[in-house]
Amino acid sequence: MTPIDPVARPRRNVELVLLVLALAVGIGAQALVGVDRQKAFDSDFWFQSGLLALAALAFHVVLRIRAKYADPVILPLVVALNGLGLAMIHRLDRVGEDTGNNQLRWTLVAMAVAIAVIWFLKDHRILRRFTYISLAVSAVLLILPLVPGISAGEVLGASVWIKIGSMTFQPGEIAKITLAIFFAGYLSSNRDLILLAGRKVGPVQFPRFKDMGPMITAWLVSIGVLVFQRDLGTSILFFGLFLVMIYVATSRISWVIIGLVLMVVGGFVAAQVFSHVALRIDGWVNAFTPEVYGREFGGSLQIVEGLFGMANGGLVGTGLGQGRPNLVPFANSDMIIASFGEELGLIGVFAIVLMYLLLFTRGFRAALGTRDAFGKLLATGLSFAIALQCFVVIGGVTRLIPLTGLTTPFLAAGGSSLLANWIIVGLLLMISHTARGPVDTTPLPPGQEPGAGRKFPATPSKPAPDPRTNPDAPTEAVKQL
Amino acid sequence: MSELTITALRFGFLILLWVLIFSIVSAMRRDLMIGRKAAAGAPTARQVRKNPSLAEPAPAPVKQQARQLVVTEGPLKGTTVPLAASPILLGRAQEATLVLEDDYASGRHARLFPQGSRWFIEDLGSTNGTYLADQQLTRALPVELGVPVRIGKTVIELRP
Numbered sequence: 001m002t003p004i005d006p007v008a009r010p011r012r013n014v015e016l017v018l019l020v021l022a023l024a025v026g027i028g029a030q031a032l033v034g035v036d037r038q039k040a041f042d043s044d045f046w047f048q049s050g051l052l053a054l055a056a057l058a059f060h061v062v063l064r065i066r067a068k069y070a071d072p073v074i075l076p077l078v079v080a081l082n083g084l085g086l087a088m089i090h091r092l093d094r095v096g097e098d099t100g101n102n103q104l105r106w107t108l109v110a111m112a113v114a115i116a117v118i119w120f121l122k123d124h125r126i127l128r129r130f131t132y133i134s135l136a137v138s139a140v141l142l143i144l145p146l147v148p149g150i151s152a153g154e155v156l157g158a159s160v161w162i163k164i165g166s167m168t169f170q171p172g173e174i175a176k177i178t179l180a181i182f183f184a185g186y187l188s189s190n191r192d193l194i195l196l197a198g199r200k201v202g203p204v205q206f207p208r209f210k211d212m213g214p215m216i217t218a219w220l221v222s223i224g225v226l227v228f229q230r231d232l233g234t235s236i237l238f239f240g241l242f243l244v245m246i247y248v249a250t251s252r253i254s255w256v257i258i259g260l261v262l263m264v265v266g267g268f269v270a271a272q273v274f275s276h277v278a279l280r281i282d283g284w285v286n287a288f289t290p291e292v293y294g295r296e297f298g299g300s301l302q303i304v305e306g307l308f309g310m311a312n313g314g315l316v317g318t319g320l321g322q323g324r325p326n327l328v329p330f331a332n333s334d335m336i337i338a339s340f341g342e343e344l345g346l347i348g349v350f351a352i353v354l355m356y357l358l359l360f361t362r363g364f365r366a367a368l369g370t371r372d373a374f375g376k377l378l379a380t381g382l383s384f385a386i387a388l389q390c391f392v393v394i395g396g397v398t399r400l401i402p403l404t405g406l407t408t409p410f411l412a413a414g415g416s417s418l419l420a421n422w423i424i425v426g427l428l429l430m431i432s433h434t435a436r437g438p439v440d441t442t443p444l445p446p447g448q449e450p451g452a453g454r455k456f457p458a459t460p461s462k463p464a465p466d467p468r469t470n471p472d473a474p475t476e477a478v479k480q481l
Numbered sequence: 482m483s484e485l486t487i488t489a490l491r492f493g494f495l496i497l498l499w500v501l502i503f504s505i506v507s508a509m510r511r512d513l514m515i516g517r518k519a520a521a522g523a524p525t526a527r528q529v530r531k532n533p534s535l536a537e538p539a540p541a542p543v544k545q546q547a548r549q550l551v552v553t554e555g556p557l558k559g560t561t562v563p564l565a566a567s568p569i570l571l572g573r574a575q576e577a578t579l580v581l582e583d584d585y586a587s588g589r590h591a592r593l594f595p596q597g598s599r600w601f602i603e604d605l606g607s608t609n610g611t612y613l614a615d616q617q618l619t620r621a622l623p624v625e626l627g628v629p630v631r632i633g634k635t636v637i638e639l640r641p
Contacts, residue, residue, distance in 0.1 A: 014508050021501045025494075032494055035487060073505045080501055125606065189608050192573065192588050319491035344495065351498040358505055372606030373589060439594070439603055439621040 008438040012064050015072035019060055022076040023053050026083015032320040033091035048090070048104055052083060055111045062115050063429065066122070069437030070429040071366060077359045078410060078425050082107055082418075084352070085411035088339055091321055092332040099332060099413050106415035113419060114426035124430050128374045131185025134178040141171035141178065142221070146228055158231045158405060170416035172225070172234050173407075176241065176385050177423055179221075183242055184377035186214060187249040191373065195250050207254065215255070218242035219262050226266075230276055233392055233406035239263055240388045245381045249373075284402035302329045306338030306397055310349075317345030333412045334405060337397045353394065356409070360387040363428050369435030379431045382424045547600055547626055547639035550593070555635030556582045564639070568594035571632055572605070585609050585633030591618075599623045600639060602630055609633055 027049040031041065056079045063070050086107065090100030121127070127134075144162050145151050152161035152168050161168045187194075194211045222239040225231055243259040270277045279295075286292045287300035287307075294301070305328040313323060325331045325339035332339070341349045363383020367376045386409050393412075396403035407417040550562040550569065562569065562579050569578040572590035581590065587607035594601055603621035604611040611618045612631040629636045 011508075018501070018504055018508060021497075021504055025497055025501050028494055028497060032490055035490065073508055076501075077505065128606070188606060192608075195588070316492070316495065319487065320494065322487075322491075344498075347495050348498060351495075351502055354502055358502070358509075362509075371592060371603065373587075374606045439596075439601065 008069055008436055010064075010068040011072040012060070012068065015063070015075060016060060018073060018076035019056055019079060022080035023049075023056055023083065025080045026052060026087065029084050029087035029320055030090065033087050035321060048086065048101075051104060051108060052079075052086065055108055059111055059115055062118060066118050067429055067433035069433045071362050071432035071436065074359065074362050074425060074429055074432065077355050077362070078422075081352070081355055081359075081410040084340070085336065085408075085413075087320070088336060088343075088411070089332045089413045092326060092339065094326070102415070103413050103418070106418045107422075109415070110419040110422035114422040117423055117426035118430055121430065123434065124375055124378060124427060125372060125434075127181050127378070128185050128188070131182055131189070134181040134185070138175045138178040138182060138221075141175040142225065142229075144171045154230075158229055160229050160231050160234065170414070172229070172231070173416040173420035174423075176234075176237060177382070177420060177427070179238060180241060180245070180378060180381035180385060183214075183218075183245045184374050184381055187245060188373035188377055191249045194246075195252070207252070207258075212258075215242070215246065215258065215262075219259075219266065223266055223270075226270055226277075227274070230274070231405060232270075232277060232280065232402075233404035236392060236404065237385065237388055237406060241381055241385050244384045244388075245377055248380045249377055280402045280404065284399065287399060302335060303397070303399055303403055305329070306335045306341075307399060309338050310341035310398075313342035313345045315346050317341075317343050317348055319343060333407065333414055334393070334403070335397060336408055336412045337394050340411075341397075352411075353390070356387070356390045359383070360390075362432070366428055366432035366435045370431050371435075375431045375434065379428060379435075382427055386421065386424065546598070547624075547641060549640050550579070551638050551640050552579075553629065553636045553638050554631075555633070557635060561640075564595075564600070566595055568592055571637075572607075579637075581632065581635050583633040583635045586635065590632050591630075593624070599625075607632075 030045060030049050034042070034045065056075070059075060059079075063075065086100065086103055089103045093100050145160050147162075150162045150164060151159060152163040153159060155161050160170050160172050162171055163169075190211075194207060218239060222235040225238065226235040239259070243256060243263075246255045246259075247253075267277075271281055272278070283292055283295075283300040283303065287303050289300075292300050293304055309323065309325055309328055312318065317323070320343050323339075323342040325335075325342045328335045328338055337349065337352070340352060344351075360383050363379055363386070367379035367383070370376055370379065389406050389409050392401070392404055392406045393408045395401040396406075407414050409421045410418065547564055549564055552558055552560040557579075560579070570589060570592055571577055571579050571581060571586075572588050573581055573583065573586050574588040577589065587605075587609070589605045590607040591611045592603045592605055594603070600623065601621045602611065602613060602618065602624050604618040613622055613624065614628050615631075624630060624639055626639050626641060629638055
């Protein structure tokens with residue numbers, strides 16, 4: 001049985017204290033990046049940090065009203081990460097560039113959307129009704145960048161963007177949420193079926209072929225993303241997401257084995273057939289070879305410059321605003337971790353990685369605490385998506401695995417990713433609200449009480465005193481003390 | 482600004498980052514102590530005073546209390562489960578308190594839990610739903626004595 005805290009406490013004040021600390025980190029970073037350039041406390045600074053603080057506090061107030069029992073550390077963690085990202089992007093802006101303010105605009109939009117999700121959705125279980133609609137929406141979102149007219153064409157080797165007016169957007173980021181909803185809905189309904197049927201080979205039970213349908217679908221989607229959108233990172237993300245969710249749903253190791261085999265086969269074929277995958281791998285293995293370093297397309301310049309930057313930062317870093325992270329291409333998006341590595345050093349990067357880890361554990365804690373299978377799977381999937389993204393990006397930047405184009409959640413410049421990740425945070429907060437809160441046992445309106453007037457007449461409908469909703473009210477036992 | 486101030490600010494910021502992390506971890510400490518209550522047995526009087534709901538549900542002398550759960554229909558007909566103070570998980574999963582051998586029940590189908598002096602039933606997102614007196618559950622509701630609760634083809638009742 002899932003352990004449930006004996007007393008449900010909202011702990012919103014704890015959140016407020018932590019939120020103030022998180023804002024101090026974000027705004028402190030913002031102040032530090034300009035401290036030696038005589039623009040530390042200009043009007044820009046006050047405007048940006050004021051807006052960030054206002055938005056974070058508004059979010060906090062909404063949680064007080066709508067999701068009283070939500071996890072108190074998720075919001076501060078995300079605000080701290082987002083604030084750090086804003087400061088770094090602002091710092092990396094060259095004269096005339098406006099990425100920092102653009103990122104701030106997207107942050108505000110994303111937080112507003114997350115607030116709207118919490119405000120209007122009320123209960124994550126409603127999403128279960130949209131299981132198959134989510135699948136259709138995911139398909140549409142993934143096909144959109146290939147539709148002529150709204151497609152933004154091939155940008156930096158990947159066609160994952162759409163263009164509406166002058167705005168560009170990456171629909172694949174939203175697709176990871178809708179796919180997680182579909183997998184959660186599908187697996188929570190069909191879990192028993194998948195579990196019961198199957199042939200046993202040695203110690204592992206293999207599923208029936210017909211239950212492999214969703215697995216094949218997920219694999220095809222991932223391969224499709226890889227082939228048509230030329231986006232290796234997103235492809236890995238989708239398949240990893242599915243694999244983890246089906247493992248959590250069925251606790252069968254055979255799924256993981258089948259999935260990994262499919263992934264290895266797919267990856268091997270992709271590396272043979274598609275030059276972009278092969279180049280990535282070559283740039284990873286032979287990063288320090290001069291020919292690979294100097295190659296015009298798919299060279300390792302970016303990775304190696306990032307490594308040099310981090311090496312320059314050392315243990316404590318050069319200090320915010322003191323390094324030269326600008327030398328690395330895409331220092332404010334793909335390589336933002338390298339920028340932090342240079343300016344905050346190993347100690348700072350560890351702090352950032354730890355923040356992601358804590359965020360991930362809180363997502364899993366919500367999954368453990370919530371009582372419905374759909375919520376469990378959704379929280380697992382969503383928090384795992386964030387974790388996998390971190391692993392793929394940070395692993396790529398530090399040359400543990402080949403570098404692929406995923407964004408660092410909350411840190412990297414990019415509106416679509418920010419929006420998607422804030423929506424994920426909204427959903428996780430809502431799931432943790434149901435996980436930590438007391439079960440709603442208030443009496444129904446009169447006349448709706450089921451079972452009234454049956455064999456044993458229901459007791460007069462005087463509501464039982466509920467110690468959980470009112471912890472101050474003494475129970476019988478305490479009165480006797 | 483002098484070199485020294487900037488260096489101080491630089492290290493100050495790293496310290497601030499870690500202060501945030503340690504505050505968050507210490508705020509989570511309470512969450513990591515799940516099961517301490519179970520391990521330590523009954524709560525002490527002091528704990529009860531601090532946390533009224535930790536108290537064992539007092540015997541309610543006035544109203545008749547549910548003491549057992551009886552399966553009245555379905556494959557397990559006749560089975561009884563004594564009701565203690567802990568929640569009961571109903572479903573086909575092995576971890577369930579009452580493992581239903583019912584093809585129409587989900588793995589983790591429903592949960593029966595005591596609160597105050599009553600037992601409540603809550604559907605855990607099952608495929609076929611849980612019915613309390615022929616009405617499908619949409620939220621947790623109290624179960625009175627003798628009111629049938631239907632899960633798949635199984636019907637259970639609370640008895641004194």
